[in-house]
Amino acid sequence: MIDSLCDQAGKQDIAVAGLYCDFLSQHDQTIANIMGAILKQLVRRGGIPDHVRKAFKTGQREFGGRVPRAVDLMGMLKITISSLPQVFICLDALDECLPKYLPDLLESLRDIMRVCPRMRIFLTGRPHVVGDVQRYFSEAVVMPISPTPGDIRNYVEMRLNRDTEPEAMNAVLRADIVRVIQETISDM
Amino acid sequence: MARFVRRIPIGHALWLKGIGWMLIVPQQASSPRFLSSVIGVFINSLKPPPAATPFLPSTNTLDRSIMAQTSHIQSVSFGDGNTGCGNVNNISNTFYLSDEDERILRWLSPLEPNHRHKGVRTDRFEGVGEGLLETREFREWRGSEEGSGKEVLFCSGNPGVGKTYLR
Numbered sequence: 001m002i003d004s005l006c007d008q009a010g011k012q013d014i015a016v017a018g019l020y021c022d023f024l025s026q027h028d029q030t031i032a033n034i035m036g037a038i039l040k041q042l043v044r045r046g047g048i049p050d051h052v053r054k055a056f057k058t059g060q061r062e063f064g065g066r067v068p069r070a071v072d073l074m075g076m077l078k079i080t081i082s083s084l085p086q087v088f089i090c091l092d093a094l095d096e097c098l099p100k101y102l103p104d105l106l107e108s109l110r111d112i113m114r115v116c117p118r119m120r121i122f123l124t125g126r127p128h129v130v131g132d133v134q135r136y137f138s139e140a141v142v143m144p145i146s147p148t149p150g151d152i153r154n155y156v157e158m159r160l161n162r163d164t165e166p167e168a169m170n171a172v173l174r175a176d177i178v179r180v181i182q183e184t185i186s187d188m
Numbered sequence: 189m190a191r192f193v194r195r196i197p198i199g200h201a202l203w204l205k206g207i208g209w210m211l212i213v214p215q216q217a218s219s220p221r222f223l224s225s226v227i228g229v230f231i232n233s234l235k236p237p238p239a240a241t242p243f244l245p246s247t248n249t250l251d252r253s254i255m256a257q258t259s260h261i262q263s264v265s266f267g268d269g270n271t272g273c274g275n276v277n278n279i280s281n282t283f284y285l286s287d288e289d290e291r292i293l294r295w296l297s298p299l300e301p302n303h304r305h306k307g308v309r310t311d312r313f314e315g316v317g318e319g320l321l322e323t324r325e326f327r328e329w330r331g332s333e334e335g336s337g338k339e340v341l342f343c344s345g346n347p348g349v350g351k352t353y354l355r
Contacts, residue, residue, distance in 0.1 A: 019301045028299065036297025048292055056292045068295065109340075117334040124343040139337025143325040145345035 017041035018090035029097060031104045032070040038089055039077050049083070052076050074108060081116040094125035094133070102129070106136040152182050 017038045043052055055076060059066055068076075081087045089109070097105060113119055123133060124145070133140050156178050163169060320326055325341065332338035 017301075019299070033297045033299050037299040037301050040293050040296045041301065043296075044293070048289055052296070053288075053292060056295055059295070073296070113339060117339070119339065120329065120332075121340045122329075122343075123340065124345075126346060127344045130342060130344050133340065133342045137337065137340040137342075140340035140342050141325045141329045141332075141338050142342045142344060143320075143323065145320070145343045 015042055015045060015084045015086070016088045016090065018092070020092045029101065030070075031101055031108055032068065032073055034091075034105060035070060035073040035077055035108060036068065039073055039080060042077075042080050042084065042087065049080060051079055070108070074111065078112055078115045081112060081119055085118075087116070087119045088122060089119065090122040092124045094123055095129045096125075102132055103136075106132060110136045149182055152185050153178055156181050 018041070019034060019037050039052070043049060055068065055072060059068060059072075091105075094102065094105075109121055113121070121137075123140075125133075127144075130142055134142075160169065160174060160177065320343075329338055329341035
């Protein structure tokens with residue numbers, strides 16, 4: 001998704017930032033770190049804006065280099081996003097974010113959205129977080145994702161073509177593998 | 189080229205005189221052979237691309253030496269694994285020209301989403317999930333008006349259905 005938006009961004013003036021929430025690093029994925037990571041991607045493009053540089057210097061000078069707080073990062077994000085024509089933020093696997101951070105994360109996104117209504121947010125997650133998303137974004141467009149039978153067949157066939165022991169394969173076995181995997185997945 | 193490269197002090201910036209470009213040599217890129225190939229690519233890329241095939245770095249060595257233009261200087265960076273993509277736009281990725289810029293970015297967040305994005309991008313099977321871009325929901329979101337409340341698109345699905353790998 002990030003790449004599709006980036007492809008479009010190449011043609012238009014669009015900025016895209018994305019983050020994969022990850023079960024394994026969920027303790028590092030605090031609101032401050034997530035907001036910082038989004039900001040980091042946005043400012044990479046056109047050089048670091050003066051207001052961010054200034055905040056960094058102030059932080060270094062006054063607090064001996066302390067890390068920025070979520071509230072500071074939110075402020076910088078709002079200024080940065082407002083200065084860009086259009087920003088897309090993609091967050092993958094919301095359900096892998098620590099449950100205690102999720103409400104804060106959604107609240108922060110809503111807060112930014114109020115100031116920057118041109119922004120678009122793309123989220124993914126397991127169905128059980130739909131309720132959380134809708135609590136903050138009642139009009140959110142919800143789309144259930146399932147692979148199409150064609151996607152599955154193409155993928156399985158690609159993997160079979162790369163099989164390291166092709167002599168162990170025959171047409172019947174091959175057809176069986178493709179059929180069974182497709183049936184199993186459509187029940188997921 | 190390799191002999192020339194061996195003399196570059198690793199960890200320093202190298203001015204390519206006359207063309208106004210700066211090459212930053214990171215610690216990791218210590219192999220002269222690797223460096224010389226990168227520099228070769230870099231120098232080749234200075235030539236204007238033919239009209240029919242614009243310079244579009246994608247999945248090879250070029251990925252590490254994509255160019256970007258900044259207000260006063262042009263430079264190239266490579267080998268740190270973060271310059272790949274997931275950025276604002278993959279055609280003209282940006283580099284950090286000074287230590288201070290690097291420090292600011294690290295200060296903003298210790299997370300490096302681009303690492304993960306690179307892995308996803310490599311593992312993705314082309315074509316899968318493209319149908320999403322044609323759906324009514326996607327278009328509704330993509331073209332939604334300000335304040336309509338439809339600025340958020342949530343793709344839900346069970347583990348393994350391919351949410352991460354949507355293109």
